[in-house]
Amino acid sequence: MQDDRQQLEKRTQNPTAECAGLVFGEQAAPQGCSAGGNGRMGCGSGAGRGDLPPEIWEKIRNHPCYSEAAHHHYARMHVAVAPACNIQCNYCNRKYDCANESRPGVVSERLTPEQAAKKALAVACAIPQMTVLGIAGPGDPLANPEKTFKTFGLVAQAAPDIKLCLSTNGLALPEHVNRIKALNVDHVTITVNMVDPEVGAQIYPWVFFRHKRYTGRDAARILSQRQLQGLEMLAERGILCKVNSVMIPGINDEHLVEVNRAVKSRGAFLHNIMPLISAPEHGTVFGLNNQRGPTARELKALQDRCEGEMNMMRHCRQCRADAVGLLGEDRSAEFTTEKVMAAEVRYDVSARRTYQQAVESERMAKAAAKQAELSTCSGKFSDIAIQVAVATKGGGRINEHFGHAKEFQIYEIGTAGVKFVGHRRVDLYCQGGYGEEDVLPVIVRALNDCVAVFVAKIGGCPRDTLQAAGIDPVDRYAHGFIEQSAISYFKDYLEKLERGDIVHVPRGDGAIRQGAYVAA
């Protein structure tokens, strides 16, 4: 099995055409994306390989959470084996566990390591593009080390081609780094919201460390010191480390630029700044204090500022700790413990490999189409950049009906190239039993910063509503590749501007919907 894996890796090692894809900032990145490089790094995790060092690219190219290019094609699963936590965050409340709840840290079912391993195999057989098994909670994986590492051990034994990763607050990280290395865990994510205890005291009411509860600045100081030490230890051992940060306006929004510098200098290869999820019905301290989350524009502005320093991740869905499937979909309901334990599972690595090879050819076709489209608009220059929203089911294609879309992907296009900048959820969200909002105004608010929305199909009524809001509904690229279509649309847009057919009006801000993604 190990041989199969190596062969597959060899076959995919050639830099694909996608790697040459044009992304903002890529040309201006002479130094590479490696930790400590000083160049601008708006590359790698974006549309393709960019100028990531080959060994890092090889590790992340099929990881949906780490590579934007991969998240269209590959799936992940989280197993909820780690309920305990060793810190308290003001954006988290462990008490509520409503079936309609959809935030990170909330799950509907907890698993034993044995159940989790069987579930991983069952999912890997049913979803051949499932390449990654992560443990992210619902508490902290390293506050439950025995359960976490036992799960990894069982999965590694039964399915060595599945990559393992974990996500931690970092408090217990230093004492577990060697075990993480020994178990061949490829990726670790640390949530770092501050490097200044003054800021930290507003985010963390307490930490439990070495048999004692610490509060206030002491708690934040200990946590920060442990996070940064753990990060350095991972980097020394060659384990890829991503940093997540929750953007909390008025508390750490400005400070995250400093966090970005601190984690970059210690070897993090990717930074994921996520919006705070906060609503009174979540029962969190921030929710009850009416602490707001950022708007789409505020979030993008901060991500853009930090992008000058290191790779930014923008496709995070803030999934639940028991999510299954492609990012943006959740198939966990198909794999309940009851169903999984009753099923007979035969792990077939060759079927998975065949499927993944088909995905690779699709990825190459997509990249080639984008290159071809880009070459037709060489020589055009404009200061204008526009954003378009895309309804997609995955595969990097415009293949979702407007009315069925639970989220839209947002792309920014200018003469410098096309760049994925985020996603907007528009699924109906349980409002604590007080009924549901009409979805069309929600979509218009969410896509307010886009000039167009690309769909496979759209009905007459939403078409009129979108047009009235100044958003162009576009179905002429149905089933086409997203990036190729975006460039083609932008070319038309510029031509229309030149002819005076249209006037470019800067768009407003978009709304970020609250709650982690779960397609119920």
Add this chain to the structure above:
Amino acid sequence: MAYKIVGSQCTACAACEPECPNNAIREKEGTYLIKSEKCTECIGYFDDPQCVAVCPVDDTCVIDAAYPRYQASA
């Protein structure tokens, strides 16, 4: 003397179980219980009762008034 867990508040996260120096905490029917006869309030082990210090929900691990305060043997 002993601590007890308020069952209606317990999230069954199990954080307390491995912290207890007396192995007094067990799961029972989806919630966690402290065996009163084993609990020493962590006296002689730690400055603070560990279940109280690690529990994510305030006022969930509380003094059980049904038992006299624990006296460490001299």
